[in-house]
Amino acid sequence: MSLPKQADAWMEALLGAPLPDEPRSTCADCAMCRPANPATPAFSPSVKCCTFQPSLPNFLVGAALLDERTSERARAALRRRIAERRGATPLYLERTPREERDQERGKAGYGQDPSLLCDYHEDGRCGVWANREAVCSTFWCLSDRRAVGMRFHEATKRLLGRVEEMLAIWNVRALLPTRVAALVHLDERPRRYALGELPGARTGDSLGLPTQRRIWGPWVGREEAFYRACAARVAPLSWADVRTIGGDALTAAIAELEAARARLDAPLPTVLCAGTAERIALGAGAGLHTERVPDDPLVVPHDVADALPLFDGRPLAEVLAAVPAVGPWLRALVDQEVLGVPGGGDVPRRDRPAGPLGPDDTLAVFRNFRASPIDERLEVSPEGEVTWALVCGTREVRVHESEEIRLLQHIERGARGFRAGDTAVLLSGGWPAARAFLETLVEQDFLQRVPAPPPIGGAPDTKM
Numbered sequence: 001m002s003l004p005k006q007a008d009a010w011m012e013a014l015l016g017a018p019l020p021d022e023p024r025s026t027c028a029d030c031a032m033c034r035p036a037n038p039a040t041p042a043f044s045p046s047v048k049c050c051t052f053q054p055s056l057p058n059f060l061v062g063a064a065l066l067d068e069r070t071s072e073r074a075r076a077a078l079r080r081r082i083a084e085r086r087g088a089t090p091l092y093l094e095r096t097p098r099e100e101r102d103q104e105r106g107k108a109g110y111g112q113d114p115s116l117l118c119d120y121h122e123d124g125r126c127g128v129w130a131n132r133e134a135v136c137s138t139f140w141c142l143s144d145r146r147a148v149g150m151r152f153h154e155a156t157k158r159l160l161g162r163v164e165e166m167l168a169i170w171n172v173r174a175l176l177p178t179r180v181a182a183l184v185h186l187d188e189r190p191r192r193y194a195l196g197e198l199p200g201a202r203t204g205d206s207l208g209l210p211t212q213r214r215i216w217g218p219w220v221g222r223e224e225a226f227y228r229a230c231a232a233r234v235a236p237l238s239w240a241d242v243r244t245i246g247g248d249a250l251t252a253a254i255a256e257l258e259a260a261r262a263r264l265d266a267p268l269p270t271v272l273c274a275g276t277a278e279r280i281a282l283g284a285g286a287g288l289h290t291e292r293v294p295d296d297p298l299v300v301p302h303d304v305a306d307a308l309p310l311f312d313g314r315p316l317a318e319v320l321a322a323v324p325a326v327g328p329w330l331r332a333l334v335d336q337e338v339l340g341v342p343g344g345g346d347v348p349r350r351d352r353p354a355g356p357l358g359p360d361d362t363l364a365v366f367r368n369f370r371a372s373p374i375d376e377r378l379e380v381s382p383e384g385e386v387t388w389a390l391v392c393g394t395r396e397v398r399v400h401e402s403e404e405i406r407l408l409q410h411i412e413r414g415a416r417g418f419r420a421g422d423t424a425v426l427l428s429g430g431w432p433a434a435r436a437f438l439e440t441l442v443e444q445d446f447l448q449r450v451p452a453p454p455p456i457g458g459a460p461d462t463k464m
Helices: 005-015 058-066 072-083 097-109 146-175 177-182 209-219 223-234 239-265 302-306 316-322 324-335 402-413 420-426 430-443
Strands: 184-186 190-192 271-274 278-282 285-289 298-300 312-315 362-365 374-380 386-392 395-399 447-450
Touching (some): 058 146, 058 223, 072 223, 146 177, 146 223, 146 239, 209 223, 395 402, 402 430, 430 447
Antiparallel strands (some): 184 190, 285 298
């Protein structure tokens, strides 16, 4: 795993050890140009993952301008953006509103569309590599530790992004103290304005000159010198210095990263449950991929994949006794989050009620033992057909009828637990129709049956 030199030193000081290597992520020989999942579109070798325009904090802009390793094309692009007032604020050299819109529209062409290439890209490589920001620094397309590793990288990205924001604000407060209010919200925590939110800013590519003068003050016309001054202030900072500057604003992100690092070293639990993984045929084995790493299936023997339903909450020793071949694959299955510890409100399969669904039964959305987020989407076709989709992890339910849409909305509101019979009033067919609909979702593992809570005061007295 390779971060820019200073960021790498900060993370090593925080964690007490170097960050793990990721030999499967090969920028020079892009692994995503030949993805393992046949359903994943291959990246273009000349584009790779560089169809993303980063927003650089002020000190990294200055560092890139000063660093002899910055390519001439990237240096020229930095200077051109500054001179043309394209996203150049004292806090960040931002994406412009147009670039934000282009990137949103161009998600389907990520890794393929050369029109979305970063300004600092040159001949298949990053021209500001030594001073790249948090998103580009922590983007590993493949991790040796798969889903668990990706969660660690994402936590690293969030912490470094927060550090960048705090240091950018710290620089502005020192070098432009009278302009801070024009750039930073001072509510629960400082945060920069998005470029399009700057009062009086144009919505096109460039800031209006009056806005430029107002936010830059005495540095207007000397923006490059400002960015270099920011770089000089940050260059000598240790992690202890950064921690002092960031204060409470860094606490949550630090705790998240430390927890993600601890999970990399955690021993295997004694009870594991199978979540929801997609299974595809890959060569002589079965490819298993999850919502966290859809592009990186874990290929296991078919008998190992067939044994996954045995992980239903019973002790791990029982499963290994029944299918010894699973043993060597346990760590990889946990890393891929094919197996996990019950959590997120989920109930192991063996502990879920059986038998016909009754109106007094409690149902909840199955969240794959990882508290997967629940999202809703409303889609309208050109012909005017309305589709409502409810999504949780790799599972999705789509309906078109107004009654079923109301039922899905009810499920979303009661995602952590609702009485099955309460849905009967939502369908014209009453309880029989509602039961059929809900049982289908249980069969699909979108819903799970949850044991009824014990009576208040403990078990009822059965003595006569």
